[in-house]
Amino acid sequence: MVRDLFRLSLRNIRHRGLRSWLTVIGILIGTAAVVALISIGQGLQRAIAVQVERTVGYNTILITSRGLNLGQRIRLDIEAIRAIPGVRNAIAVRVETAYVEGPGGKGFLGVLGYDPAMAEFVAEMNLSLASGRGLQASGEVLLGSRTARALGAGVGDEVAIEGRRFTVVGILQAQRAGGFATGGLSLLDLLVISLPELRELFPGPELVQYAVARLNERADMAAVRAQIQEHLRAVGERNAQITDFEDLTKSIQSMIRGVQAFLAGIAGIALLVGGVGVMNTMYTAVLERVREIGILKAIGAKDSHVLLLFLFESGLMGLAGGVLGLVLGYGVAWVATLIVSRLFQAHGAFSPALSPALVLGALFFSFLVGAVAGLFPAYRAARLPPVDALRYE
Amino acid sequence: MTAALVELQGVRKVYRLGEVEVPALRGVDLRVAGRDFLALMGPSGSGKSTLLHILGLLDRPTAGKVLWAGEDVTKLDGGRLAELRGRRIGFVFQMFNLVPNLTALENVELPLIFLGLPPRERRRRAEEALMRLGLGDRLRHRPNQLSGGQQQRVALARALVTDPALLIADEPTGNLDSATGREILGIFADLNKQGRTIVLATHDPEAAEVAKVRLRLRDGQIVERT
Numbered sequence: 001m002v003r004d005l006f007r008l009s010l011r012n013i014r015h016r017g018l019r020s021w022l023t024v025i026g027i028l029i030g031t032a033a034v035v036a037l038i039s040i041g042q043g044l045q046r047a048i049a050v051q052v053e054r055t056v057g058y059n060t061i062l063i064t065s066r067g068l069n070l071g072q073r074i075r076l077d078i079e080a081i082r083a084i085p086g087v088r089n090a091i092a093v094r095v096e097t098a099y100v101e102g103p104g105g106k107g108f109l110g111v112l113g114y115d116p117a118m119a120e121f122v123a124e125m126n127l128s129l130a131s132g133r134g135l136q137a138s139g140e141v142l143l144g145s146r147t148a149r150a151l152g153a154g155v156g157d158e159v160a161i162e163g164r165r166f167t168v169v170g171i172l173q174a175q176r177a178g179g180f181a182t183g184g185l186s187l188l189d190l191l192v193i194s195l196p197e198l199r200e201l202f203p204g205p206e207l208v209q210y211a212v213a214r215l216n217e218r219a220d221m222a223a224v225r226a227q228i229q230e231h232l233r234a235v236g237e238r239n240a241q242i243t244d245f246e247d248l249t250k251s252i253q254s255m256i257r258g259v260q261a262f263l264a265g266i267a268g269i270a271l272l273v274g275g276v277g278v279m280n281t282m283y284t285a286v287l288e289r290v291r292e293i294g295i296l297k298a299i300g301a302k303d304s305h306v307l308l309l310f311l312f313e314s315g316l317m318g319l320a321g322g323v324l325g326l327v328l329g330y331g332v333a334w335v336a337t338l339i340v341s342r343l344f345q346a347h348g349a350f351s352p353a354l355s356p357a358l359v360l361g362a363l364f365f366s367f368l369v370g371a372v373a374g375l376f377p378a379y380r381a382a383r384l385p386p387v388d389a390l391r392y393e
Numbered sequence: 394m395t396a397a398l399v400e401l402q403g404v405r406k407v408y409r410l411g412e413v414e415v416p417a418l419r420g421v422d423l424r425v426a427g428r429d430f431l432a433l434m435g436p437s438g439s440g441k442s443t444l445l446h447i448l449g450l451l452d453r454p455t456a457g458k459v460l461w462a463g464e465d466v467t468k469l470d471g472g473r474l475a476e477l478r479g480r481r482i483g484f485v486f487q488m489f490n491l492v493p494n495l496t497a498l499e500n501v502e503l504p505l506i507f508l509g510l511p512p513r514e515r516r517r518r519a520e521e522a523l524m525r526l527g528l529g530d531r532l533r534h535r536p537n538q539l540s541g542g543q544q545q546r547v548a549l550a551r552a553l554v555t556d557p558a559l560l561i562a563d564e565p566t567g568n569l570d571s572a573t574g575r576e577i578l579g580i581f582a583d584l585n586k587q588g589r590t591i592v593l594a595t596h597d598p599e600a601a602e603v604a605k606v607r608l609r610l611r612d613g614q615i616v617e618r619t
Binding site for chain 1 (some may be wrong): 474478479507
């Protein structure tokens with residue numbers, strides 16, 4: 001019987017054609033707005049998670065000066081950090097400013113000390129070569145592409161760093177510097193020599209821009225952090241900050257969630273307005289069909305049958321708006337992310353996410369809004385005394 | 394004397410129009426037995442329709458008793474009354490009162506939906522009822538595709554499909570030309586011959602002639618019985 005009432009409701013919705021569509025559109029817009037905003041937000045969260053996972057991984061700890069200020073150097077012994085149980089690998093990025101002379105130019109330039117341990121971080125540091133080969137022996141240097149031009153040097157030429165002669169064995173690829181990897185220092189403008197040689201050239205205390213430690217799969221993040229803290233205290237470094245990427249991602253994501261909740265709230269109001277539209281339509285539907293309600297009652301319909309009939313109608317209209325809104329909202333989200341990606345040239349890392357929870361939630365809520373909006377008109381319809389309803393013109 | 398199907402005892406009905414109380418029925422006693430065919434006659438406002446509504450459980454009396462098979466139904470709740478209407482009573486109205494966006498067949502199936510019959514059984518019985526009224530070729534037509542007489546026959550099929558104990562008709566020929574009206578009245582007469590109990594209200598003397606008993610109402614009271 002419920003199925004039959006359901007079918008009757010469908011018939012009634014179709015029968016009222018344009019008016020039903022206008023009502024559905026009200027719900028549609030609200031749902032579309034909610035879905036678009038949430039799927040963009042979730043897409044953003046996922047993109048950040050993927051980015052962090054791909055470039056650094058969650059099992060990574062960053063040691064910098066306070067406030068993630070990479071211009072401020074800190075004191076630490078990278079060997080001691082490597083020795084901490086649970087740490088699989090660690091590198092320190094140390095860049096010194098040196099006076100450099102080349103065949104066609106000279107000046108003060110940044111020199112990075114390369115540590116074989118950095119091999120694991122190469123991708124993140126963008127240390128790939130445009131020409132030549134990597135460092136193999138002492139007395140060898142790699143040049144950033146802009147540095148090579150400034151010094152007028154190519155592979156095979158010699159450059160002098162603080163008066164000591166180095167042979168150019170490779171030129172680095174002219175890639176954009178990835179944020180964390182080089183600590184804001186563009187590889188284009190750097191020279192790279194081996195870390196021991198950098199230490200020889202600058203024998204003072206070891207000060208680094210930052211250090212990165214990667215942990216074993218099952219390492220205890222908190223314990224490792226505590227040991228690093230202890231090491232920093234031991235070497236007298238008070239201005240350091242330890243960040244793990246889980247923290248960072250979490251704080252960024254919670255921020256995104258906050259913004260998203262706010263926007264979804266606004267969109268929710270749109271959905272509510274759609275609900276008022278349904279209520280209006282259902283109310284006129286009741287007024288128009290008072291006589292029909294009387295007939296149904298005369299031939300044996302109970303109040304509950306009439307109530308269900310009208311509730312199905314309003315709920316179905318809500319659901320229809322929900323389905324269409326879901327499709328439209330996802331489409332809008334796609335276009336929006338495409339535009340954003342173009343604007344910020346973030347290649348394909350970011351697309352809207354449509355989680356099952358969002359799909360089900362959107363459908364459920366649009367149905368609910370429709371049904372609740374229909375509740376009062378349906379109740380009115382059901383309570384009409386049959387004889388009055390029949391007499392109604 | 395056969396047992397009463399429905400019995401009205403001292404039924405009064407007062408409508409309230411704002412401050413004014415308008416009496417529609419002023420103490421009506423009526424007994425409808427199985428196989429009866431009663432015609433209620435009288436001018437507009439004499440209380441015919443009110444009496445039919447109370448008899449058909451669409452309305453409650455202000456005072457008095459309505460006994461269905463000996464049981465007082467005036468105090469039953471709306472759900473129980475709806476069930477009794479669906480099971481025991483068939484209505485035919487002057488305006489046909491078909492549901493406009495349903496086909497003839499679907500209109501006739503409606504009361505069976507509320508009785509909770511399975512779809513196949515419903516379809517079979519609805520088709521049968523329409524066929525018996527000569528509408529076998531109009532099953533899929535909507536009311537606006539049917540003539541007045543055809544619509545009234547669909548309404549009759551809908552009233553009869555539940556095999557009700559009592560058929561109530563309120564001016565069933567009022568909206569039809571006289572030839573079509575006579576045709577419908579013929580159907581009523583046949584139904585009664587087959588044993589159907591009928592109460593109809595009319596102010597058409599010709600319609601009243603087909604009934605076995607005529608009751609004349611005036612000012613909410615039965616004044617004559619012929």
